[in-house]
Amino acid sequence: MNRVWHVGKLVKGKIAISPFDRGLTLGDGIFETIAVKDNVALWRYEHVERMRAAASALGIPFPEDEIGSAIDAITHRAKGAHVLRLTLTRGEGARTLVGDTTKSNFLATLQPFDEALRFQPVKLAVVGTHRNTNSMSSRVTSLSYVDNILAAREANMLGAEDAVMLNTAGRVACTAIGNIFVETSDTLLTPSLSEGILPGILRLEVIKLAKLLGVKVKESKISLSQLRAADAIYTTNSLRFLRPVSRLDGKRYARGKMFTALSRGLLNAEIEQLMLE
Amino acid sequence: MNRVWHVGKLVKGKIAISPFDRGLTLGDGIFETIAVKDNVALWRYEHVERMRAAASALGIPFPEDEIGSAIDAITHRAKGAHVLRLTLTRGEGARTLVGDTTKSNFLATLQPFDEALRFQPVKLAVVGTHRNTNSMSSRVTSLSYVDNILAAREANMLGAEDAVMLNTAGRVACTAIGNIFVETSDTLLTPSLSEGILPGILRLEVIKLAKLLGVKVKESKISLSQLRAADAIYTTNSLRFLRPVSRLDGKRYARGKMFTALSRGLLNAEIEQLMLE
Numbered sequence: 001m002n003r004v005w006h007v008g009k010l011v012k013g014k015i016a017i018s019p020f021d022r023g024l025t026l027g028d029g030i031f032e033t034i035a036v037k038d039n040v041a042l043w044r045y046e047h048v049e050r051m052r053a054a055a056s057a058l059g060i061p062f063p064e065d066e067i068g069s070a071i072d073a074i075t076h077r078a079k080g081a082h083v084l085r086l087t088l089t090r091g092e093g094a095r096t097l098v099g100d101t102t103k104s105n106f107l108a109t110l111q112p113f114d115e116a117l118r119f120q121p122v123k124l125a126v127v128g129t130h131r132n133t134n135s136m137s138s139r140v141t142s143l144s145y146v147d148n149i150l151a152a153r154e155a156n157m158l159g160a161e162d163a164v165m166l167n168t169a170g171r172v173a174c175t176a177i178g179n180i181f182v183e184t185s186d187t188l189l190t191p192s193l194s195e196g197i198l199p200g201i202l203r204l205e206v207i208k209l210a211k212l213l214g215v216k217v218k219e220s221k222i223s224l225s226q227l228r229a230a231d232a233i234y235t236t237n238s239l240r241f242l243r244p245v246s247r248l249d250g251k252r253y254a255r256g257k258m259f260t261a262l263s264r265g266l267l268n269a270e271i272e273q274l275m276l277e
Numbered sequence: 278m279n280r281v282w283h284v285g286k287l288v289k290g291k292i293a294i295s296p297f298d299r300g301l302t303l304g305d306g307i308f309e310t311i312a313v314k315d316n317v318a319l320w321r322y323e324h325v326e327r328m329r330a331a332a333s334a335l336g337i338p339f340p341e342d343e344i345g346s347a348i349d350a351i352t353h354r355a356k357g358a359h360v361l362r363l364t365l366t367r368g369e370g371a372r373t374l375v376g377d378t379t380k381s382n383f384l385a386t387l388q389p390f391d392e393a394l395r396f397q398p399v400k401l402a403v404v405g406t407h408r409n410t411n412s413m414s415s416r417v418t419s420l421s422y423v424d425n426i427l428a429a430r431e432a433n434m435l436g437a438e439d440a441v442m443l444n445t446a447g448r449v450a451c452t453a454i455g456n457i458f459v460e461t462s463d464t465l466l467t468p469s470l471s472e473g474i475l476p477g478i479l480r481l482e483v484i485k486l487a488k489l490l491g492v493k494v495k496e497s498k499i500s501l502s503q504l505r506a507a508d509a510i511y512t513t514n515s516l517r518f519l520r521p522v523s524r525l526d527g528k529r530y531a532r533g534k535m536f537t538a539l540s541r542g543l544l545n546a547e548i549e550q551l552m553l554e
Contacts, residue, residue: 131409135407
């Protein structure tokens with residue numbers, strides 16, 4: 001079942017937008033991708049707060065009430081697994097690049113999602129498209145996603161399913177669609193927020209879980225050779241949760257010894273949210 | 278007069294698009310901004326060819342016939358100065374980042390433009406948002422324009438009208454809306470295409486003009502200190518043509534000695550195109 005919310009209500013088919021909407025013409029806006037189980041938007045509070053911070057960073061007004069109403073309406077009596085996408089643009093503006101900070105245009109969509117894709121192994125390839133660490137955009141889920149698309153296309157051509165993106169300094173940043181974790185003996189490492197990465201919701205969940213499990217977790221700078229030398233590698237994102245990396249370029253990796261405990265922890269966190277509803 | 282072309286014809290008001298159009302959701306597409314004088318799209322051939330190359334770089338089909346029809350229809354009997362914007366997105370796609378390479382969605386808009394803005398002095402500020410030289414996106418006019426928007430917003434907050442953006446190596450790349458030229462005694466310098474810049478149509482026109490005028494032109498690497506030490510600085514773009522920089526951060530600059538000849542040359546090139554029509 002697909003559902004679409006635009007300008008205050010659920011709509012069917014196409015949406016009507018201004019041909020001058022800056023989301024469409026300049027990638028000037030932000031988004032969130034949220035896993036939905038039955039009628040529950042998972043980590044809803046965290047996603048909405050991250051979106052609020054991103055809107056503030058770009059100077060786009062945040063229509064909190066409409067976003068709340070949209071999530072309620074679009075997930076109402078939904079059954080099974082879905083992906084909820086929230087999109088907020090700067091709306092229509094004068095023909096200057098700066099844009100104003102008084103308008104916005106909000107859109108939400110709900111589409112079916114195959115839960116079997118969670119926790120599945122993933123093949124990675126290091127690609128030539130880097131994160132732009134020297135821009136605030138590398139730390140915000142903006143609509144200007146072409147670097148990630150180019151990275152994903154490169155990975156695809158290399159026979160991999162996701163891309164390892166380096167930052168401007170040549171260190172490991174993230175994948176095209178998620179964050180990266182490195183398991184080395186009893187330690188879990190992940191690039192720190194200052195490395196030009198998105199502050200992933202599942203990234204933070206895994207960090208918190210690992211601490212609860214007594215695992216040593218460090219947010220740090222990670223070189224490509226450190227990544228390659230890992231005992232195990234994981235990627236996280238809001239839909240796929242935690243994925244063990246089965247291959248990085250030519251090298252195979254076993255599922256790490258922390259995988260089972262972390263996966264169980266994430267599924268427990270999901271169950272808790274379903275029970276609270 | 279505003280005119281809008283979408284899906285094969287001139288339309289009024291809003292346009293109907295899929296809520297899953299990747300131009301809107303991921304900045305996955307390209308654009309061209311073209312000056313129109315009366316019914317003539319200036320440097321039309323060059324803009325269309327640049328757009329074709331960009332579409333090819335991103336793997337988006339190029340609807341050449343529709344683009345030709347759209348430019349003809351939208352400029353038909355237009356009077357005075359306008360800005361024509363061509364937007365080509367990857368259209369609606371499956372929910373994977375890679376996207377497919379078989380569909381596209383084309384939009385064109387025409388809006389009035391104040392020609393008095395051409396050749397006007399401009400104040401620049403060096404900003405912290407850099408070009409992402411380690412991505413093909415820095416050399417393509419993609420819809421993912423948020424870095425340029427952030428740069429423009431920074432410049433604005435610094436009391437300037439446009440931003441000097443550096444590349445990943447810390448050298449001068451371009452402004453948020455155009456290319457940069459440096460006049461030093463009898464030489465005109467501009468960052469080479471490998472410096473992470475867009476291949477500006479007016480940039481190429483100025484290079485060709487300067488050669489015709491017997492000026493020594495060099496495409497090269499330009500450091501920030503070289504830029505600051507220039508006799509004069511210019512910016513170029515398709516709408517504003519050539520602008521003398523009046524201030525860069527705290528320092529004032531005089532209009533360079535090449536300004537008059539280059540401006541006349543550009544106006545002559547415009548007249549030639551109007552006469553050919």
